Amino acid sequence: MFTRDVKSILGELTASRTERKIFMVLDDHTLQYCWPVIRGFREVPEDHLYVFQPGESRKNLNNVAEIWERFGALGIDRRSLVINLGGGIVSDLGGFAASTLKRGIPFVHVPTTLLAMVDAAIGGKTGINFRGLKNEVGVIRLPERVVIDPVFLKTLPANELLSGYAEILKAALIANAGLWKRIAPNSLPAPEDPEWEPLIRESVRIKHLIVKTDPDETGLRKALNFGHTVGHALESELIKSGQPIPHGFAIAFGMVIEARLSVMTSGLPARQAEDIEMVVRRIFGPMPELFNHPERLIPWMRFDKKNQGDRIHFAFLPRIGAVEVHHSLKEAEILKGFQQKIS
Amino acid sequence: MFTRDVKSILGELTASRTERKIFMVLDDHTLQYCWPVIRGFREVPEDHLYVFQPGESRKNLNNVAEIWERFGALGIDRRSLVINLGGGIVSDLGGFAASTLKRGIPFVHVPTTLLAMVDAAIGGKTGINFRGLKNEVGVIRLPERVVIDPVFLKTLPANELLSGYAEILKAALIANAGLWKRIAPNSLPAPEDPEWEPLIRESVRIKHLIVKTDPDETGLRKALNFGHTVGHALESELIKSGQPIPHGFAIAFGMVIEARLSVMTSGLPARQAEDIEMVVRRIFGPMPELFNHPERLIPWMRFDKKNQGDRIHFAFLPRIGAVEVHHSLKEAEILKGFQQKIS
Numbered sequence: 001m002f003t004r005d006v007k008s009i010l011g012e013l014t015a016s017r018t019e020r021k022i023f024m025v026l027d028d029h030t031l032q033y034c035w036p037v038i039r040g041f042r043e044v045p046e047d048h049l050y051v052f053q054p055g056e057s058r059k060n061l062n063n064v065a066e067i068w069e070r071f072g073a074l075g076i077d078r079r080s081l082v083i084n085l086g087g088g089i090v091s092d093l094g095g096f097a098a099s100t101l102k103r104g105i106p107f108v109h110v111p112t113t114l115l116a117m118v119d120a121a122i123g124g125k126t127g128i129n130f131r132g133l134k135n136e137v138g139v140i141r142l143p144e145r146v147v148i149d150p151v152f153l154k155t156l157p158a159n160e161l162l163s164g165y166a167e168i169l170k171a172a173l174i175a176n177a178g179l180w181k182r183i184a185p186n187s188l189p190a191p192e193d194p195e196w197e198p199l200i201r202e203s204v205r206i207k208h209l210i211v212k213t214d215p216d217e218t219g220l221r222k223a224l225n226f227g228h229t230v231g232h233a234l235e236s237e238l239i240k241s242g243q244p245i246p247h248g249f250a251i252a253f254g255m256v257i258e259a260r261l262s263v264m265t266s267g268l269p270a271r272q273a274e275d276i277e278m279v280v281r282r283i284f285g286p287m288p289e290l291f292n293h294p295e296r297l298i299p300w301m302r303f304d305k306k307n308q309g310d311r312i313h314f315a316f317l318p319r320i321g322a323v324e325v326h327h328s329l330k331e332a333e334i335l336k337g338f339q340q341k342i343s
Numbered sequence: 344m345f346t347r348d349v350k351s352i353l354g355e356l357t358a359s360r361t362e363r364k365i366f367m368v369l370d371d372h373t374l375q376y377c378w379p380v381i382r383g384f385r386e387v388p389e390d391h392l393y394v395f396q397p398g399e400s401r402k403n404l405n406n407v408a409e410i411w412e413r414f415g416a417l418g419i420d421r422r423s424l425v426i427n428l429g430g431g432i433v434s435d436l437g438g439f440a441a442s443t444l445k446r447g448i449p450f451v452h453v454p455t456t457l458l459a460m461v462d463a464a465i466g467g468k469t470g471i472n473f474r475g476l477k478n479e480v481g482v483i484r485l486p487e488r489v490v491i492d493p494v495f496l497k498t499l500p501a502n503e504l505l506s507g508y509a510e511i512l513k514a515a516l517i518a519n520a521g522l523w524k525r526i527a528p529n530s531l532p533a534p535e536d537p538e539w540e541p542l543i544r545e546s547v548r549i550k551h552l553i554v555k556t557d558p559d560e561t562g563l564r565k566a567l568n569f570g571h572t573v574g575h576a577l578e579s580e581l582i583k584s585g586q587p588i589p590h591g592f593a594i595a596f597g598m599v600i601e602a603r604l605s606v607m608t609s610g611l612p613a614r615q616a617e618d619i620e621m622v623v624r625r626i627f628g629p630m631p632e633l634f635n636h637p638e639r640l641i642p643w644m645r646f647d648k649k650n651q652g653d654r655i656h657f658a659f660l661p662r663i664g665a666v667e668v669h670h671s672l673k674e675a676e677i678l679k680g681f682q683q684k685i686s
Contacts, residue, residue, distance in 0.1 A: 061408065065473075072474050100443070103470060103481045104559070127446060130408075131415050138446045139482055216447070 002201055006110060006149035010041040013108065013145065014081060021080040023071050023105075025094030027054040030086040033155040034112045038085070048074060052093070059093050059128045061137070067097035071105075081106055081144070087113035087160075088120030091143075092135070095126030099141040106144045112152040114164025114196075115248060118171070118203040121146045123211040123221075133303070134232075140216060148200060153191040161188060162284065163248025166227075170255060171203040173276065174226050175210075177321025184279050222325040226315040227255030230337075233300035234288060245288070252284045257291070261337040262316040265327055272320050294338035298331050345544055349453060349492035353384040356451065356488065357424060364423040366414050366448075368437030370397040373429040376498040377455045381428070391417060395436070402436050402471045404480070410440035414448075424449055424487070430456035430503075431463030431590075434486075435478070438469030442484040449487045455495040457507025457539075458591060461514070461546040464489045466554040466564075476646070477579070483559060491543060496534040504531060505627065506591025509570075513598060514546040516619065517569050518553075520664025527622050565668040569658040570598030573680075576643035580633060588631070595627045600634070604680040605659040608670055615663045637681035641674055 003009045014022055022044050026035060031051050050067050052058050071082070082105055084094035091109045098107035109121040127138020153161065165188055172180035179202055189195040207224065214221040231247075231254025238244050259276045262268035281287065290296065301312045311328035318324055346352045357365055365387050369378060374394050393410050395401050414425070425448055427437035434452045441450035452464035470481020496504065508531055515523035522545055532538040550567065557564040574590075574597025581587050602619045605611035624630065633639065644655045654671035661667055 061404075065404065068473055068480055072476070072479060100480050100482055102479060103468065103483055125446065130411055133415070136415060136445060137411055137443050139443055139484075140446055141482075 001145065002148050002197065002204075004149060004151070006147055006151065007038045007041045009147050009149075010038055010083070010108075010110070013147075014042050019079060021074075021076060022048060023074070023076055023080060023082045024049045024085060025052075025067065025082060025090055025097070026050070026085040027052055027058070027090055029054050029155075030090065030112050034085055034110075034152055037151060038110070050094075054089070056089060056129065056134075059089050061128060061130060063093060064097045064100075064128055067094070068101050071097075071101060076101065076105055078102060078105060081108060083108050083110060084121075084143075085110045085112060087111065087116045091116055091121045092125070092127050092138070095124075095141065095143065096128055096138050099126055099139050104141065109143045109146045111146065111148060113156060113160050114153060114200075115160070115167060116164075117148045117150075117200055118164055119167040119207065121148075122204055122207045123224075124215065134236075142215075148204070150191075150196045150200065153196060156191065159246050161191065163246040165283065166248035166252040166255075168199050168203045169279070170224075170227055170251065171206040173255065173259075173317060173320055174223055174315070174323035175206045175321060176202065177319075180320050184275065188283065219325060222313070223315045223323040225313075225325075226317065226323060227251045227258050229301055229312065229314050230254035230257045230297065233297040234290060236300045237290060237296055238288070249284050252280045253288055253291070256280050256287065257337045258314060259317060260340065261314065261329065261334070262318070264333070264336065265314075265329070266316040266318045266324055268317045268319060272317075276320070291338050294335050298334065301334070344488065345491050345540065345547075347492060347494070349490055349494065350381045350384045352490050352492075353381055353426070353451075353453070356490075357385050362422060364417075364419060365391060366417070366419055366423060366425045367392045367428060368395075368410065368425060368433055368440070369393070369428040370395055370401070370433055372397050372498075373433065373455050377428055377453075377495055380494060381453070393437075397432070399432060399472065399477075402432050404471060404473060406436060407440045407443075407471055410437070411444050414440075414444060419444065419448055421445060421448060424451060426451050426453060427464075427486075428453045428455060430454065430459045434459055434464045435468070435470050435481070438467075438484065438486065439471055439481050442469055442482050447484065452486045452489045454489065454491060456499060456503050457496060457543075458503070458510060459507075460491045460493075460543055461507055462510040462550065464491075465547055465550045466567075467558065477575070485558075491547070493539045493543065496539060499534065502589050504534065506589040508626065509591035509595040509598075511542050511546045512622070513567075513570055513594065514549040516598065516602075516660060516663055517566055517658070517666035518549045518664060519545060520662075523663050527618065531626065562668060565656070566658045566666040568656075568668075569660065569666060570594045570601050572644055572655065572657050573597035573600045573640065576640040577631060577633060579643045580639055581631070592627050595623045596631055596634070599623050599630065600680045601657060602660060603683065604657065604672065604677070605661070607676070607679065608657075608672070609659040609661045609667055611660045611662060615660075619663075634681050637678050641677065644677070 050070055052063050082098040084091045095107055098105045111117040111121040124140045124142040127135035130136040210220055210223055231251040235250035256277045259273040263270050263273045314327045315323050315325050316327050395406050425441040427434045438450055441448045454460040454464040467483045467485040470478035473479040553563055553566055574594040578593035599620045602616040606613050606616045657670045658666050658668050659670050
């Protein structure tokens with residue numbers, strides 16, 4: 001749900017049930033910048049706050065076990081509620097810990113990054129990294145509620161806003177040509193801009209719709225993967241080489257390549273692919289140099305857990321505002337997508 | 344599904360899908376006694392067998408992480424299949440590992456104990472022990488198939504058969520008075536007796552029916568808990584004091600006390616409660632001495648994860664063949680159930 005008063009909403013959500021113990025998962029950042037915004041919605045004992053250091057590497061089994069340990073010892077039960085206050089790392093970690101403790105404690109996500117508001121917190125994916133692989137372990141389980149308040153956008157560095165914006169562009173590209181037309185010419189709204197509300201609402205609506213049709217990712221949900229096959233590979237290779245870029249940047253650049261592949265495979269008009277590339281370059285800057293060495297990305301694509309067997313799967317656009325799943329390409333075909341001049 | 348030819352069934356289940364990699368979870372016992380029965384249903388590389396030492400204490404996070412690690416490194420994907428060959432410990436551990444690896448690899452249970460055939464393998468509960476608590480961590484996720492073949496009953500020690508028999512008695516008590524009438528006068532069938540087939544089929548049918556109505560245990564599924572509130576407490580306290588008894592024995596004795604409480608609370612005719620007690624004593628022997636010190640059991644009941652808040656919840660019988668959930672009692676009332684002479 002969308003709100004302009006997250007504190008009252010959380011108060012209402014928990015007030016009528018006095019027996020319901022509240023537990024929170026948050027990181028050092030959200031403890032400092034976001035917790036003050038909601039503090040006092042209800043009395044929450046300090047040891048009911050599980051706070052961990054920010055960073056993707058903390059989304060690990062050790063921290064999950066710590067949450068099980070702490071919340072279990074404090075007497076959490078199935079009528080309790082876990083509130084995950086933070087970005088995607090918090091909702092993934094806290095959601096996984098809650099989903100598996102006592103076979104499932106209800107939880108609520110309060111996303112504090114744009115990316116979490118439009119993507120990570122929506123659709124029930126939870127998980128941790130394991131064996132060096134992202135989200136290698138996890139479950140799909142819907143939160144009891146997702147409470148989205150744009151007040152938290154003010155707490156974000158610019159890079160974080162951009163990162164979430166890539167998912168909004170994706171939502172428009174796969175499902176709403178009108179939205180694309182409206183946002184394509186513009187630059188990023190400022191954090192306080194009321195324009196965020198319709199953008200977030202529409203992105204969430206699109207994701208909900210797709211997830212509802214296919215909660216377990218056997219078909220249509222793969223549509224959400226547009227830009228992600230190449231994007232994840234780019235992200236992983238850059239992490240490995242010690243030059244990480246924000247997730248959303250990787251997805252945005254991934255969408256450019258996958259739009260080119262859509263021209264070859266799904267009949268996306270070439271001008272629309274160029275339009276996508278232009279918008280991405282304007283907002284996210286020049287394409288990564290690594291795209292000149294696509295052979296370094298292929299192994300990562302093969303690892304994607306959405307793949308089955310040996311083929312590499314994609315979601316492609318037949319036109320802006322529509323999407324097709326169940327495409328798979330051979331490596332040679334994929335490499336062609338990179339062959340246009342990168343500048 | 345019930346079969347007399349588990350090997351062929353597993354062959355059929357996996358043969359048509361050549362891309363589907365097979366992984367197995369089993370313990371030293373089932374490797375020795377049950378694996379030879381199905382070996383050769385398909386080629387399974389030796390390192391695709393995860394074998395662990397038998398025993399409740401092995402149902403732990405370390406072993407789950409080992410499965411994630413091993414199967415992940417061998418390239419398991421969502422089109423693979425995990426086959427859990429064993430009793431409840433194997434299906435709980437293997438089911439949990441599969442349910443959480445890559446957000447869910449499909450799995451099949453091949454239960455090899457009577458208890459697993461009629462209870463543990465049915466209904467999608469998976470989990471491990473954590474913080475000294477049974478099934479403290481886990482998820483509910485249905486297997487793709489449960490393949491039940493009574494051929495494995497011959498591999499069991501007598502205590503194991505008895506343990507599963509308690510769940511068959513429970514199924515009759517909560518849902519099928521006719522079945523109770525038929526089995527109450529008899530002793531345990533021999534392992535090869537064809538009588539097992541109708542008993543197993545009917546118990547599974549009853550459990551399926553209840554679970555289907557309430558997969559997440561918010562209501563009717565608690566009916567399956569008859570005998571378990573007291574039974575689990577008894578089991579836990581005896582483990583703690585170094586004198587463990589088989590799970591099914593604990594449940595059988597628990598049903599005697601909960602039948603007495605049903606007389607007080609739900610109108611179960613006293614003669615029916617006595618009938619239950621007589622049958623349990625005849626099959627499982629004298630009631631545990633610990634029932635003379637019920638105050639040692641109360642704290643365990645408070646811990647049961649099916650409880651919400653501070654009350655202790657039960658499922659009670661209004662008559663043999665029917666069950667009511669949502670009963671909760673205070674400690675003083677519970678103690679009365681133990682006050683009849685124990686001999």
